[in-house]
Amino acid sequence: KAKELLRIGVECARRAQPVWKTTRVPNRSALVVGGGVSGMTAALAIADSGFDVHLVEKTDALGGHLHHIYFVAEGANPQRLLRDMINRVVAHERITIHLRSELARHTGSVGDFRSILRTRTSDGITVETEIRHGATVVATGGRESTDGRYGLGRHPGVVRQSELEELIAHQPE
Numbered sequence: 371k372a373k374e375l376l377r378i379g380v381e382c383a384r385r386a387q388p389v390w391k392t393t394r395v396p397n398r399s400a401l402v403v404g405g406g407v408s409g410m411t412a413a414l415a416i417a418d419s420g421f422d423v424h425l426v427e428k429t430d431a432l433g434g435h436l437h438h439i440y441f442v443a444e445g446a447n448p449q450r451l452l453r454d455m456i457n458r459v460v461a462h463e464r465i466t467i468h469l470r471s472e473l474a475r476h477t478g479s480v481g482d483f484r485s486i487l488r489t490r491t492s493d494g495i496t497v498e499t500e501i502r503h504g505a506t507v508v509a510t511g512g513r514e515s516t517d518g519r520y521g522l523g524r525h526p527g528v529v530r531q532s533e534l535e536e537l538i539a540h541q542p543e
Contacts, residue, residue: 403508
């Protein structure tokens with residue numbers, strides 16, 4: 371058995387082809403998918419490091435779920451935080467914002483990706499744009515559960531956190 375394994379190993383080594391590594395310069399831009407707080411934070415960090423950023427958001431406004439949060443445990447004003455962050459992103463010279471856009475295709479390899487963005491214009495026309503970038507950040511957020519556990523939807527006293535905040539903010543009585 372040992373002789374046969376040795377013979378197989380020698381034959382494999384004899385037929386092997388050398389691996390040629392090529393040096394490539396990575397593309398010095400990034401694609402951030404998701405315009406919520408996480409996506410904007412990532413975009414600002416990358417742009418402040420000196421790289422170009424394409425920030426993609428499927429809705430017509432940045433901010434994500436933070437638009438519906440009015441109170442935090444620390445007492446800070448989340449709406450002011452959101453406004454300040456959006457202003458920083460919009461004003462940053464290295465960040466290009468793509469609103470009403472979705473990632474249609476993503477191909478390539480480390481350091482050299484190609485992505486197709488599908489953008490809906492205000493006229494209802496869909497435009498596709500190709501973007502080349504060296505890194506991708508996916509920050510698409512999450513959703514609250516609506517599966518009816520714990521009496522949600524069956525008992526009027528059981529509401530989701532976002533609904534509770536809306537009630538406190540807009541109907542304090």
